[in-house]
Amino acid sequence: MIWAGVTIIINRHGNVVVDWKVVSGMSKQVIDIQNITKKVATGGRQTNLEILHGVSLTANEGEFLSIVGPSGSGKSTLLHCMSGLSKPTSGLVEVLGVDPYKLRPSKAATFRRTQVGFIFQSYNLVPALTAFDNIVLPLRLAHKKFDRDQIDQLLKKINFNTNPNNFIANLSGGEQQKVAIARVLVSNCRVIFADEPTGALDSVSGKIIFGLLRDLTKQGVCVVMVTHDIEMAARTDRAITLRDGQLRKILTKPNAQELFDALNDEKK
Numbered sequence: 001m002i003w004a005g006v007t008i009i010i011n012r013h014g015n016v017v018v019d020w021k022v023v024s025g026m027s028k029q030v031i032d033i034q035n036i037t038k039k040v041a042t043g044g045r046q047t048n049l050e051i052l053h054g055v056s057l058t059a060n061e062g063e064f065l066s067i068v069g070p071s072g073s074g075k076s077t078l079l080h081c082m083s084g085l086s087k088p089t090s091g092l093v094e095v096l097g098v099d100p101y102k103l104r105p106s107k108a109a110t111f112r113r114t115q116v117g118f119i120f121q122s123y124n125l126v127p128a129l130t131a132f133d134n135i136v137l138p139l140r141l142a143h144k145k146f147d148r149d150q151i152d153q154l155l156k157k158i159n160f161n162t163n164p165n166n167f168i169a170n171l172s173g174g175e176q177q178k179v180a181i182a183r184v185l186v187s188n189c190r191v192i193f194a195d196e197p198t199g200a201l202d203s204v205s206g207k208i209i210f211g212l213l214r215d216l217t218k219q220g221v222c223v224v225m226v227t228h229d230i231e232m233a234a235r236t237d238r239a240i241t242l243r244d245g246q247l248r249k250i251l252t253k254p255n256a257q258e259l260f261d262a263l264n265d266e267k268k
């Protein structure tokens with residue numbers, strides 16, 4: 001059904017999915033996932049656990065999208081499937097017009113290095129390198145030039161108040177998270193997937209990081225962020241709620257109360 005420029009889809013679980021692809025005057029669609037499921041093998045038994053049950057979603061350039069939901073609802077799994085890191089069991093994924101699961105390994109590596117950025121819950125830093133070398137690693141791999149002063153300025157901006165020549169093991173959790181964020185901020189990618197990017201940060205640093213991600217969206221970058229922080233999700237353009245591996249609600253320009261109610265309703 002197409003209504004007022006928006007496609008409304010009822011998926012096989014009876015959930016309403018809003019497809020913004022055709023909204024008039026909106027910017028270009030950069031993420032399109034259709035009806036994805038994800039099953040994983042569990043334990044020693046030959047049984048599969050289905051974590052995602054037919055999730056469909058699109059996002060546009062310059063859009064800040066948040067994914068909220070209770071622990072274990074499938075947020076990280078969805079982000080990994082969307083971003084090309086974990087192939088869904090079924091369904092379609094397109095990022096920047098490309099199905100990342102159909103790329104040859106070398107092309108997939110280039111795509112991940114140059115077009116999309118990831119801020120992982122577990123930071124995914126290289127322990128044998130310093131903070132600075134971790135930040136510039138993707139740039140070096142892509143043979144891109146970088147300006148040391150600009151990186152130092154960025155580190156100052158995000159309150160990274162320790163020596164960037166320190167090795168990762170000698171940094172606090174929050175400092176490691178800032179390194180992971182800085183690595184993505186300098187990469188000039190067009191889509192950023194962030195899994196609880198401010199989870200280990202003090203509230204001032206969290207606000208600064210959110211502001212920097214918001215600035216990137218103003219330059220056309222699409223940011224997809226998993227978060228437990230309702231106040232932060234309330235400052236994104238669109239929030240989706242997930243429960244038991246299903247997309248439940250899509251809230252455009254949500255406010256904190258709406259989000260709280262949406263998550264609380266799900267518990268009833």
Ligand SMILES: Nc1ncnc2c1ncn2[C@@H]1O[C@H](COP(=O)(O)OP(=O)(O)OP(=O)(O)O)[C@@H](O)[C@H]1O
Nearest residue numbers: 040041042049051070071072073074075076077078
């Ligand atoms: N490889 C796996 N094998 C077995 N179970 C898994 C696997 N990956 C995820 N799960 C389970 O799937 C569910 C969803 O996990 P996921 O990490 O996506 O949830 P989440 O919403 O991101 O949780 P949180 O908010 O706690 O980070 C959880 O119950 C988790 O234990």
